[in-house]
Amino acid sequence: IAGITQAPTSQILAAGRRMTLRCTQDMRHNAMYWYRQDLGLGLRLIHYSNTAGTTGKGEVPDGYSVSRANTDDFPLTLASAVPSQTSVYFCASSAAGGPNNEQFFGPGTRLTVL
Amino acid sequence: GESVGLHLPTLSVQEGDNSIINCAYSNSASDYFIWYKQESGKGPQFIIDIRSNMDKRQGQRVTVLLNKTVKHLSLQIAATQPGDSAVYFCAENPKGTALIFGKGTTLSVSS
Helix, strand or coil: CCCEEEECCEEEECCCCCEEEEEEECCCCCEEEEEEEECCCEEEEEEEECCCCCCEECCCCCCEEECCCCCCECCEEECCCCHHHCEEEEEEEECCCCCCCCCEECCCEEEEEC | CCCEEECCCEEEEECCCCEEEEEEECCCCCCEEEEEEECCCCCCEEEEEEECCCCEEECCCEEEEEECCCCEEEEEECCCCHHHCEEEEEEECCCCCCCEECCCEEEEEEC
């Protein structure tokens, strides 16, 4: 079934630890995105990639890094997790970057940093 | 600053009623708008979109209305069903690469 997969589904992490959230899509979409969703704040963009080999910063990029070595994968890394990074993380993709392109979302990763 | 908001955080309706979920946006440069539905424990799911050169667009049981004069977007759901219970987000796309999401309206449908 075509779509976006994320791993892990959930994770409890000690503060200061390094963590990589995985995201893979099989729709051959050029653009991919990472959002975090917090209660009362909606979805906020962390980082994005319009095409393999390029990345850009979103609204809340601090404390996160991404890479886009190929079209399908877009991992999000927390180098040293802090409790304020407790959130639900969603990966999304669209056929092309830029405006006017529908984004498809993965099922999310629930991360708790203690 | 730029923001997308919803008039009501929650909306409760009876099964079979029509639902209207409202959204106000602030950026006149936005030319693309999307409604997403998010069920508990799942990622947002695309419902319908509309471009700024349109005032209305219809889908299956859903209609999106765009009023650019007052920067208002609404989602109408006809004959609301219990399966429509979810959080609904509007999103706008001002010039640039990022969608800006509103904070969401929780729709509760009772039978």
